[in-house]
Structures are given as structure tokens and as C-alpha cells.
Amino acid sequence: MRPLTIFYIIVFYVIAQLFWWATLLIAFNPIRKWMIVGEGVVFLSLMAFGAYTLHKAFNREKKMNDQKKNFLLSVTHELKSPLASIKLYLQTIIKRDLDVETQRNFIRKSLLDIERLDDMVENMLLASKIENNSYSFPKESFNFSDLVEKVVGRLQIHVCSKDALVTHIQPDIYVTGDKFSLGAVVTNLIENAVKYSSGCDPIHVSVEKIESGKVSFKVADLGMGIPDEEKPKVFNRFYRVGSEETRKTKGTGLGLFIVKQVLDYHQAQIKVKDNKPKGTIFEVLLG
Incomplete structure (x- = not known):
């Protein structure tokens, strides 16, 4: 069961208990009816605000986790595509008797894919260092x-x-x-x-x-x-x-x-x- 569902079940149970005990207290001491109602309203307001805040926090965390999953899928694809391309070019150079110009063309394309990988790795390293406050930004x-x-x-x-x-x-x-x-x-x-x-x-x-x-x-x-x-x-x-x-x-x-x-x-x-x-x-x- 999802944590948010459990939380709302507990909230519902607490509110039901609050109404039950409020009813009993009012029946036992009718003179203090409005004091009991006022305290109940304050408690319910705090409970509603807490539930709303926690709900937003859960949704924000879920959204961040979904974004992280999408990020990992994207990175996997971004890494796999140029690596597969480089592997294909190098295998073709090794297995086939290619002229020098074709070999150079394949090597140039492989270098472009390596450059693409290098840019992506540098981005991830820089983002990590910035988040961890470990990059000094030398001027x-x-x-x-x-x-x-x-x-x-x-x-x-x-x-x-x-x-x-x-x-x-x-x-x-x-x-x-x-x-x-x-x-x-x-x-x-x-x-x-x-x-x-x-x-x-x-x-x-x-x-x-x-x-x-x-x-x-x-x-x-x-x-x-x-x-x-x-x-x-x-x-x-x-x-x-x-x-x-x-x-x-x-x-x-x-x-x-x-x-x-x-x-x-x-x-x-x-x-x-x-x-x-x-x-x-x-x-x-x-x-």
C-alpha cells in the first residue's frame, strides 16, 4: 500500500476519533460545548494544513523521482547510441579492406561521437560538482x-x-x-x-x-x-x-x-x- 494512502487512512481515523470524543465531552459537559468546538476547529485546521503540506511534498518527491528515472533512461540512450556507432565504425575498418579516405572518414565520425560523449560526461560532472558545492569557479x-x-x-x-x-x-x-x-x-x-x-x-x-x-x-x-x-x-x-x-x-x-x-x-x-x-x-x- 502506498505511504500516502496509509497517511490518509490515519488522518480519517484521527478525525473520526476527534468527532467521537467531542460528542462524548459535549454530552458529559454541555456548558463547555463552544470551547470544545473551538479547540476541535483549531485541531482540524492544523490537521488539514499538515495533510495538504505532506501531500504536496509527496507529489514533489514523486515528480522528482519520475524525472530521475527519465534522466537515467535518457543518459542510457545517449551513451548507447554513440558507443554503438563507434563500435560499428571500428569493426568495419578492421573487417573490411577499405581505402584510406574511407577509413579516415569513419575515424572522423568516431571522433565526433567521442566528442559528444565527452560533452555529456563533462555536463554530468559539472552539474554534480555545482550541486555539491565542490566546484570553485576560478576567475x-x-x-x-x-x-x-x-x-x-x-x-x-x-x-x-x-x-x-x-x-x-x-x-x-x-x-x-x-x-x-x-x-x-x-x-x-x-x-x-x-x-x-x-x-x-x-x-x-x-x-x-x-x-x-x-x-x-x-x-x-x-x-x-x-x-x-x-x-x-x-x-x-x-x-x-x-x-x-x-x-x-x-x-x-x-x-x-x-x-x-x-x-x-x-x-x-x-x-x-x-x-x-x-x-x-x-x-x-x-x-
Whole structure:
């Protein structure tokens, strides 16, 4: 039997006993009737509030457990797919007499899958360290424009054409912060846009200094978009937008969680806006 069911059976039993004893006390001492009723109302109010709070806690815990299960299933799939691909490429190279160019092509594709695995492992390690407060976020001044250019160049191979990632990056914009974790922010936001874009729709990546003196980093896609009611939730750990179309897309639900945690540490802002005619814009403002 579920713990919540047992709890409500106990609550029902306590309330029934309360009414029973209240009836007996009133019958025994009618003069104190309203005092007994008042104390009973207070007790019932506290009992109702406690039951409601516990019910919410149980539901929250159940939701978190369901998200963890989905996360484990997603991670298993994310690991299995590139590993199977790498294994197939290597077995083909060993078993068949391939020309040098084909071998190099298979090795390049294997390296892409390894890079994908490496990104996922780094995300999980960073999320774990942030949650355990064991990541120190070492600060330094570095060329943010150069960092974004390098991430775009590395992720260019994951899109359908060289024109799919469109950049508008002002050169030599420097920020002070943790280069590794801010690199994870850039990678996760661009990968997120690639993941939820369809076909060869362009993804616009920009870096510029705005009038306030802050550095603006934007990633704009023409994907499925995010409903307004879902926007505040997308940065929660393990959370994925609830549409069936989104659930079929690969992902662990950690990317945007890491983005928000890293930016909060850097006292930076992130805004989620609708793109026109469709899609989403993520804008990061670094001080």
C-alpha cells in the first residue's frame, strides 16, 4: 500500500476519533460545548494544513523521482547510441579492406561521437560538482569572443550545412569569470538550439557590447519554441518541455540547469524570449 494512502487512512481515523470524543465531552459537559468546538476547529485546521503540506511534498518527491528515472533512461540512450556507432565504425575498418579516405572518414565520425560523449560526461560532472558545492569557479579575464568562435567552430559539424550556424560576433570582447563553466554555458545553449531546430533552419549566434556596458550573448533558433508557462521551468534540473515532440528529442535535462547555475554564480542574467516568426531566443547578459 502506498505511504500516502496509509497517511490518509490515519488522518480519517484521527478525525473520526476527534468527532467521537467531542460528542462524548459535549454530552458529559454541555456548558463547555463552544470551547470544545473551538479547540476541535483549531485541531482540524492544523490537521488539514499538515495533510495538504505532506501531500504536496509527496507529489514533489514523486515528480522528482519520475524525472530521475527519465534522466537515467535518457543518459542510457545517449551513451548507447554513440558507443554503438563507434563500435560499428571500428569493426568495419578492421573487417573490411577499405581505402584510406574511407577509413579516415569513419575515424572522423568516431571522433565526433567521442566528442559528444565527452560533452555529456563533462555536463554530468559539472552539474554534480555545482550541486555539491565542490566546484570553485576560478576567475580570470579572457577573450569571450574567441571562446564563442571556438565553440561554434566545434559544433558546426553537428548541423546540416556550414550556413546553419550564423554568427555576429564582435571581436576581442573580454569578460572576467570561470572560462570552463562559461564555455559550458555557450556550448549548452548552442547545442540546445541545434537539437530543437528542424531541417537546416539557421541558428543565429551573436556577441556584442551593449549600451549598459554589459556583454550580450544571444542564441536564436527557428525551432518549436517554448510555451510561456514552460519558460520559468526550463532551468530546473532534469526538466524537459512537456510536449511529445520535445520528449522524442535526445537530451538529459541537465544543460539548461547548468546554464542557470553557472550564470547565477557569475551574477549574470539570462532571458528567454519568443523568436519571430517562430522559435526561441536565449540572451545572456554578462557584467
